[in-house]
Amino acid sequence: MITIDVKGKVVKVAVSGFGTVGRAFIRLLIDVGFNTVKRCTGAEISIVGIVDSRGAVIKESGFTYSELSEILKLSRSAVSTYPTYGKPGATTLDVIDVTQPDVVIEITPANYVTGEPGLRHIEAALSRGIHVVTSNKAPLALRFRYLINLAKKHGALLRYSATVMAGTPVLDLLGHTLWVQGIKLIKGILNGTTNYILTSMFVERRSFEEALKVAQERGFAEADPSLDVDGWDPAAKLVILVNTLLGTDYRVHDVERISLREVSKLDVEELKSKGKVVKYLASAALEKSGVKELCVKPTVVSCDDPLASVDWEYNAVLIETGIGNRVFLKGIGAGGLPTASTILSDLVQVLLGNWYPCLGGDDE
Ligand SMILES: NC(=O)c1ccc[n+]([C@@H]2O[C@H](COP(=O)([O-])OP(=O)(O)OC[C@H]3O[C@@H](n4cnc5c(N)ncnc54)[C@H](OP(=O)(O)O)[C@@H]3O)[C@@H](O)[C@H]2O)c1
Known part of the structure; x- marks a missing residue:
């Protein structure tokens, strides 16, 4: 101590x-x-x-x-x-x-x-x-x-x-209190840049390239956006959460990553017509035997999922615990x-x- x-x-x-x-x-x-x-x-x-x-x-x-x-x-x-x-x-x-x-x-x-x-x-x-x-x-x-x-x-x-x-205290919540309930699932929008791009594609009907350009012009994306759009940033956050909870030693390269560049305007339009939305989710499924899933990928989300309505630069995370508790936390995920x-x-x-x-x- x-x-x-x-x-x-x-x-x-x-x-x-x-x-x-x-x-x-x-x-x-x-x-x-x-x-x-x-x-x-x-x-x-x-x-x-x-x-x-x-x-x-x-x-x-x-x-x-x-x-x-x-x-x-x-x-x-x-x-x-x-x-x-x-x-x-x-x-x-x-x-x-x-x-x-x-x-x-x-x-x-x-x-x-x-x-x-x-x-x-x-x-x-x-x-x-x-x-x-x-x-x-x-x-x-x-x-x-x-x-x-x-x-x-x-x-x-x-x-x-x-x-x-x-500025949204997910690590404090998990690392100080919620961990005692046993964490089963962490699923979240952990990167504001990619969420901004996807929201722009969905709401403003832009292509990925157009949406990225707008995000850069408005200061939500870096000139070199690869750490965000290729998933390195959310993958790093996911391993920090999982390692903190389990005391493991996962590294950012252990996360299965699919780039947001794989999502086209057509995909977004088609899902929209079916009442669905695509979000760039970081997910970890945790079991007693270890981690079952560790990935960052564009994911189809139905409209009744709380993550579906998290738009623009906002971040959010949905946590499921071992006692059947579902905790949802949304807030600002970047900024000085x-x-x-x-x-x-x-x-x-x-x-x-x-x-x-x-x-x-x-x-x-
Ligand atoms: N900005 C956010 O919203 C945010 C949110 C969460 C986490 N973070 C993380 O927080 C860290 C800082 O972010 P930031 O936005 O402040 O980055 P930043 O604006 O790029 O500032 C980085 C600072 O580090 C300095 N630096 C670079 N190499 C250095 C070295 N070898 N020794 C000492 N200083 C060095 C830079 O010096 P110069 O001024 O000379 O370039 C600059 O002052 C990053 O790891 C970032 O991922 C940022």
Whole structure:
């Protein structure tokens, strides 16, 4: 068991990644987060380092509110140009070595081939007994058991609630409470980009290519949409959910994936005429003997299914438990502020010493 006594203490936090989520997190801390953490835990948060791909700002005694506000005004990749404290070329590992933080917030981009750079950041922190909060799915979708065991071995906590559905707390719901009922089925729309594209095909009668272009123009899809439309993103979220529940070590490549590119305007029109809809579902069927199904694919859904009416960028998940309970959760699955809010909530949980109970508490 991990007991953390932070009441009345200063907790040093390093932020690795200063893009959409990193900036929203610092803004949220200034607006409400510093006070929230103090009220809930009695601890004072001190931001001692912020890192982007070109360098860092480092201040061992912690940045003031007004310094953080100034840092927020810097353009992308320019954090290290900040006067006095800017360190061009400094990496997250340098910031960890110099500042010896209590918590690292890891929010760099997801890479499903190597897990880097997030994997080495999380590894470096946990192996020094430093707690980690992350929204980066890739390290967990590639090396789940290794990272959990590393955290346990070094008495650190690793929390990652923002990796699945961002601001909608499905991991907290499953990992803290619902797991006790025994989970039989998880079926969900875990990717907002693909749901936006499918909704546009259904409602606005667009082709896949047209719908993708509109999603890109409106900021719901990346210039390179392959992580979303080829299913890597929802597959990563699915393995994080399943591994958390079962303590397994599935990897993103273990998920059967069928790309959304396989769905044509004709398919959508034909289903619509039959009162049905196609959704890009991530599904896991869990049995005592193990996992029966782990897949991400375009799936025909009848109109009375609660997932049928989840449209545009929304995410939702339907969970069936061993005591016949069916729980449906719908909400925002992306965006800087929703993701940052969940990171803040995870930070509070870390300072209270709370691990996801279903992962068990014993050292491995
Ligand atoms: N955005 C969302 O709605 C959302 C929701 C849930 C989860 N997530 C996950 O959260 C993470 C962050 O997302 P985001 O939208 O903030 O991404 P982003 O806007 O692309 O920002 C990523 C940040 O990481 C920095 N970075 C890249 N390589 C680095 C390195 N080697 N060392 C330190 N920093 C490095 C980038 O630096 P530069 O500024 O120099 O490019 C940038 O500041 C991703 O893993 C994403 O999948 C995002």
